[in-house]
Structure formats: C-alpha cells, structure tokens
Amino acid sequence: MLARALHVVAGVLWIGGVGFVTLALLPVLGRDRAQESWFTRFAAFERRFAWIARIMVLVAGGSGFYLIVALDAWDRFGSASYWWMHAMVIVWAIFTLFLFVLEPLVFERVQARIAKASPSRAHRLITRLHWVLLALSLIAVFGAVAGSHGGFL
Numbered sequence: 001m002l003a004r005a006l007h008v009v010a011g012v013l014w015i016g017g018v019g020f021v022t023l024a025l026l027p028v029l030g031r032d033r034a035q036e037s038w039f040t041r042f043a044a045f046e047r048r049f050a051w052i053a054r055i056m057v058l059v060a061g062g063s064g065f066y067l068i069v070a071l072d073a074w075d076r077f078g079s080a081s082y083w084w085m086h087a088m089v090i091v092w093a094i095f096t097l098f099l100f101v102l103e104p105l106v107f108e109r110v111q112a113r114i115a116k117a118s119p120s121r122a123h124r125l126i127t128r129l130h131w132v133l134l135a136l137s138l139i140a141v142f143g144a145v146a147g148s149h150g151g152f153l
C-alpha cells in the first residue's frame with residue numbers, strides 16, 4: 001500500500017511538471033520566441049525542476065521495482081495484455097536517460113547553441129520534444145491505472 005501510494009505521488013509530481021512545462025510554460029515563453037531571452041528563462045525553470053524530477057524518478061523506479069517483487073509480477077513482461085507494464089518501464093527509462101545523462105552532459109549545451117543560432121527553432125524543437133514525452137507519459141498512466149484495477153485493453 002505504501003509503495004503504491006509513493007509510486008503514484010512521485011508520478012503525479014513528475015508528470016504534472018512535464019504537463020505544466022508543455023501546456024503553460026512553453027506557450028507563454030514562446031510569445032518571445034524570436035529572442036534568445038526566452039531560452040535563458042526556460043533553462044532556469046528547467047534546472048530548478050530537474051532536481052525534483054530526478055528525485056521523483058528514483059522514488060517511482062524504486063517503489064515500482066518493489067511492487068513487482070511484492071506482487072511477483074515478473075511474468076507480466078511476457079504478456080502483451082500487460083503492455084502498460086512495459087509502457088511504465090519505457091517511460092521511466094527514457095526520463096532516466098534524459099535527466100541523468102543526456103540533459104546534464106549533452107542537451108544543455110546543444111539546446112543553448114541552437115537557441116543562440118535560432119531561438120524560434122529551439123522553441124519549436126523543445127516544444128515538440130515535451131509533447132512527445134507528455135503523450136507517452138499519459139498513455140502509461142492511463143494504462144497503468146486501468147490495468148492495475150482489472151481493466152483490459
């Protein structure tokens with residue numbers, strides 16, 4: 001029960017943050033997308049939230065792993081009707097890669113370089129990336145809640 005509650009709280013904070021960035025922050029900052037200053041402000045927000053997201057990703061992964069062991073649910077990964085188990089792990093793996101490896105080592109520099117050369121192109125690329133991440137995350141959440149409560153898709 002505790003692991004499940006922690007798992008959901010971590011997911012709500014982290015995916016909620018992705019939703020806020022995609023649906024509110026990027027469109028508002030995008031009003032100035034012709035100027036590089038939009039990116040400077042965006043990077044400050046992202047840096048601030050990245051730490052919260054990193055901690056939540058660890059909590060979600062740890063509690064998720066615990067749930068698999070406690071429910072002895074390993075065999076689900078061999079069944080297509082448990083696609084939502086795969087979806088959760090894939091979403092988690094993508095964010096882990098982004099937050100712990102790509103963002104600090106590659107993305108920060110690459111994004112800043114693109115934003116300097118063409119701020120509006122950087123806005124378009126970053127917005128698209130966030131839409132893809134948000135869509136995948138919401139599909140995983142939808143499937144996980146439906147699947148954990150007896151739903152079949």
Ligand code: HEM
Nearest residue numbers: 011061064065067068088089091092137140141144145148
């Ligand atoms: C390594 C990554 C993850 C693992 C191992 C994992 C594992 C699990 C397990 C075993 C369950 C319980 C299923 C059941 O009761 O039958 C679960 C539930 C759930 N997970 Fe994950 N998960 C992971 C990542 C995620 C992510 C990234 C999200 C959000 C996008 C997520 C959202 C949920 C939700 C919403 C539930 C349903 C809770 C409920 O309604 O009871 N999980 N997860």
